[in-house]
Amino acid sequence: MGRSYREHGMRSVGMAALLLVGFGSWAEAQDQPVQIARAIPAAVDYSPEFDRALERGWRSETGAPGHNYWQNWSSYDIDARLDPETAKLEGTVQILYAHDAPANLNSVILHLHQNLHKEGSPRYDSQEITGGITITSLAADGEDLLERPASEGAGWEVDGTLMEVRPTIRLEPGDTLQLDIDWEVTLPQRGAGRMGHSDKEVYFVAYWFPKMGVFDNLRGWSAQPYMGNAEFYDEFGDYDVSISVPTGWTVMGTGDLQNPEEVFSAITLDQLQAASTADTLVTIADAASRGAGTVTAEGTDGWLTYEFSATNVRDFTWTTSNVQRWDATSAEVANQIWPQQGESASDDEDEAGEEGSEGSDAGEAPIEPIVDGTRRVLIHSFWREDVAPLWAEQWLYGKQSIEFHSEYTGYAYPWPHMTSVEGKDIIEGGMESPMMTVMGAYEGQEPSDLFNVTSHEIGHMWIPMIVGTDEKRHAWMDEGSTTFLEDQSKMEYWPGIDHHRVGARSYLQIAEAEQEQSLMRHGDYYEPGSGYGIASYPKPAALMVALREVMGEDDWIAAYRTFIAEWAFKLPTPWDFFNTFERFAEEDLDWFWTSFYYETWTLDHAVGRVAPKPSGGAIVTIEDRGNAIFPARLRIRTSNGMDFVHEVPVDHWLAGNDSYEIDIAAGAGSVTRVELDPSGYAPDVDRENNFWPRGGGG
8 A cells, every 4th residue: 555645744843743633533533423514525426438438448447548449640741832922831741540439420521730821711819811721632542522512512611720620431440541632821920929930030930731630439529629728639740841932941740850961061961960869059050051052962953851750749840040040959768668558567468458457457567668868959049039038948948948957847758859830920928739849039037937838838748749638628737737847957957946836826816706607617618718728737736746746746756657658659647647656546536527627616714712621731733714624734833842743534525524632731832933835835825823922923
């Protein structure tokens, strides 16, 4: 058994345990009736869809993928050409859609995200209008289809940012559908703060091609309109992408560049080779080399074609510029070999086969990788010296982020490069995609601000880029876990400040003001104001820290790393997350999920009174003035030099009590100080009443 929150509460310092006459409330010690005076959190109910997935072995009660887990898959072969002067992009894509689901499909759903910028498309707020995506031809399994309503049979039809394609023959389990689509689009300057161009000299191109929607083992088609606020839910797939731009324009994109000798000069190739093993800054391109035209190859008829290949990623994004400085270095990470789900990393084949046998669910023990030394990841930083001087150190922030996050998550960054792009006029904060991120110039701000956003956006490479969460329905799963990881990394790079406590303040202020909205709300359905931001970022990050306090460091980190490893390149839900942590806590944590994830209940533990007893010692009363359930940890100091900790277990609050009394024996002396939550990590909305005497906080 792992240590529980109850066992953690029985710790003592010195002779403290001998000085506690009672561990229950004073009323309980005197056989007085207990007054039920508080709300009790309901048990977490699975959705009907999740219950069905459990019954069919697609999910499991342990939180791991079920033994019959499945998901569909796609491959994309894309050719695209961008005219930077007009921002017009023309492309063709061949999609192979492998349908592994146990269902027949009469149609498939694709995303046309750029239709957010089309006249008449529904959207969360105002957007630049560019006309959206124009489909110039579409064929399914080699047969040309027309745009027409479903009543007229096979064809295709666009509704906002979604396109339904109806082939002439339905898809059955095991079938693969081939779609061939030609399209064109004029790229917006500011695509909902997630992509676009800056003065037509820097492009960050994302959400730019017809993309398959997700057909998952919960809801079937889970393709939802892109409204500009709630983000994305993507299937994993393979990409071969050719991008043509004018000579002198460099391109970096998701995946491996397949033809560097055809697009870069010999000098650039030499610098890239140096950067691939460096721990210091290597300048690939600067204003002088850009101006001299020595960065790229000459091309053909004034054009260069960059060819990329990426395997098992959830999207493809790219950047191009003819002016940006290009800095590079490399990060060192563990070279990990991960067994497949249900397999063992052991050499014992019989044992591995038994663990992976049909009818059994994974999750009994963490998946462990085989580590074979280390490997290097290229770090790229593209920026403009005249608009973003703070970016001079960004390459170093990228290196630290890849190395720290790889070690802390236990899952080494799996891809060949990580690229950061300065996007003044495109974005103010940051936005992520596989191997790529775009961030603002951060003019006039502090170096720590740029470090923070770098750490955060690169943190997203783990969730949702490796662990494929549904960002639209449950933004807290990726934004909250990444905010937590960012804060953890800040404490290494910028020591001396407890960034978890600092980060929780905005959530606690909103919670105290009773302006919260539930974490479990769909990202497009938050009311105006701070609800979406608080529920997606600081609150779930603070809850990760609080859960670590409840479970203990060892059990929590085991659950955290196991969730990432088991759901790598798969599509988890909140219930998989909940079940994974309960597996390692060996506790029912519904009181935690209900209080903080489903409800917007607040936690407010307080030192109510410290009453001396005539015979010596004292009665210390702890009050629970909020609705949220949480263990109350406290430290008591006495005049005799005693200093001990005690915990009010969750079961006491679950029994309906709203107060708890501790009887301090006469031999301890008088009580000089009481402090609730000495670690400072409980999500308590009023810390001023956590101390006695009042005002005794640090």
